[in-house]
Amino acid sequence: DSLSADKAYSSRGNRRALRARRIPHDIPEKDDQKANRTRKGSRGGRPPTFRPQRYRQRNTIERLMNRRKQFRAVATRYDKLACRYRATVQIADILIWLRAKPDRPKP
Known part of the structure:
Protein backbone atom coordinates (compact mmCIF):
# COMPACT_ATOMS: atom_id res chain seq x y z
CA ASP A 1 0.00 0.00 0.00
CA SER A 2 1.11 3.52 -0.67
CA LEU A 3 -0.24 7.05 -0.66
CA SER A 4 -0.85 8.79 -3.99
CA ALA A 5 -1.51 12.52 -4.10
CA ASP A 6 -1.47 15.51 -6.44
CA LYS A 7 1.37 17.97 -6.91
CA ALA A 8 -0.30 20.24 -4.37
CA TYR A 9 0.90 17.87 -1.61
CA SER A 10 4.52 17.69 -2.78
CA SER A 11 5.97 19.99 -0.11
CA ARG A 12 9.08 18.99 1.80
CA GLY A 13 7.13 18.90 5.05
CA ASN A 14 4.54 16.46 3.70
CA ARG A 15 7.21 14.17 2.29
CA ARG A 16 9.21 14.34 5.53
CA ALA A 17 6.13 13.42 7.60
CA LEU A 18 5.38 10.46 5.33
CA ARG A 19 8.99 9.25 5.50
CA ALA A 20 8.99 9.57 9.30
CA ARG A 21 5.97 7.26 9.43
CA ARG A 22 7.50 4.98 6.76
CA ILE A 23 4.55 5.45 4.42
CA PRO A 24 5.52 4.90 0.77
CA HIS A 25 4.15 7.67 -1.43
CA ASP A 26 3.74 8.58 -5.09
CA ILE A 27 3.56 12.35 -5.32
CA PRO A 28 4.81 14.07 -8.47
CA GLU A 29 7.31 16.87 -7.99
CA LYS A 30 6.28 20.42 -8.91
CA ASP A 31 8.15 21.99 -11.81
CA ASP A 32 9.52 24.84 -9.70
CA GLN A 33 10.74 22.41 -7.02
CA LYS A 34 12.45 20.34 -9.69
CA ALA A 35 14.07 23.46 -11.19
CA ASN A 36 15.33 24.61 -7.77
CA ARG A 37 16.76 21.18 -7.02
CA THR A 38 18.58 20.93 -10.35
CA ARG A 39 19.81 24.55 -10.07
CA LYS A 40 21.48 23.71 -6.76
CA GLY A 41 23.27 20.78 -8.36
CA SER A 42 24.57 18.12 -5.98
CA ARG A 43 23.50 20.24 -2.97
CA GLY A 44 19.88 19.99 -4.14
CA GLY A 45 19.64 16.39 -3.05
CA ARG A 46 18.22 13.36 -4.74
CA PRO A 47 14.96 13.58 -6.65
CA PRO A 48 12.04 12.07 -4.74
CA THR A 49 10.97 8.62 -5.86
CA PHE A 50 7.96 8.66 -8.13
CA ARG A 51 6.25 5.72 -9.83
CA PRO A 52 4.03 7.00 -12.66
CA GLN A 53 2.21 3.67 -13.03
CA ARG A 54 1.02 3.73 -9.40
CA TYR A 55 0.10 7.39 -9.74
CA ARG A 56 -2.09 6.64 -12.78
CA GLN A 57 -3.96 3.96 -10.82
CA ARG A 58 -5.25 6.54 -8.36
CA ASN A 59 -7.59 7.78 -11.10
CA THR A 60 -9.64 4.60 -10.68
CA ILE A 61 -10.11 5.29 -6.97
CA GLU A 62 -11.00 8.94 -7.61
CA ARG A 63 -13.70 7.92 -10.10
CA LEU A 64 -15.15 5.44 -7.60
CA MET A 65 -15.28 8.11 -4.90
CA ASN A 66 -17.02 10.52 -7.29
CA ARG A 67 -19.61 7.87 -8.14
CA ARG A 68 -20.19 7.27 -4.43
Missing part, protein backbone atom coordinates in the same frame (compact mmCIF):
# COMPACT_ATOMS: atom_id res chain seq x y z
CA LYS A 69 -20.76 10.98 -3.87
CA GLN A 70 -23.73 10.85 -6.25
CA PHE A 71 -25.63 9.09 -3.46
CA ARG A 72 -26.89 11.73 -1.04
CA ALA A 73 -26.69 9.52 2.05
CA VAL A 74 -23.04 8.72 1.33
CA ALA A 75 -22.06 12.31 0.49
CA THR A 76 -23.70 13.90 3.54
CA ARG A 77 -23.42 10.99 5.98
CA TYR A 78 -26.86 11.12 7.57
CA ASP A 79 -26.22 7.96 9.58
CA LYS A 80 -24.92 8.46 13.09
CA LEU A 81 -23.49 4.98 13.59
CA ALA A 82 -20.41 3.94 11.65
CA CYS A 83 -21.82 0.47 10.96
CA ARG A 84 -24.90 1.96 9.29
CA TYR A 85 -22.82 4.36 7.23
CA ARG A 86 -20.63 1.46 6.12
CA ALA A 87 -23.74 -0.47 5.09
CA THR A 88 -24.92 2.57 3.12
CA VAL A 89 -21.59 2.74 1.31
CA GLN A 90 -21.76 -0.98 0.55
CA ILE A 91 -25.26 -0.63 -0.89
CA ALA A 92 -24.08 2.29 -3.01
CA ASP A 93 -21.15 0.18 -4.25
CA ILE A 94 -23.50 -2.66 -5.17
CA LEU A 95 -25.72 -0.26 -7.12
CA ILE A 96 -22.68 1.20 -8.91
CA TRP A 97 -21.53 -2.31 -9.78
CA LEU A 98 -24.98 -3.30 -11.08
CA ARG A 99 -25.20 -0.17 -13.23
CA ALA A 100 -21.77 -0.81 -14.72
CA LYS A 101 -22.50 -4.45 -15.48
CA PRO A 102 -23.87 -4.98 -19.02
CA ASP A 103 -27.35 -6.50 -19.30
CA ARG A 104 -26.48 -8.82 -22.15
CA PRO A 105 -23.25 -10.51 -23.16
CA LYS A 106 -21.37 -9.00 -26.10
CA PRO A 107 -20.97 -11.28 -29.15
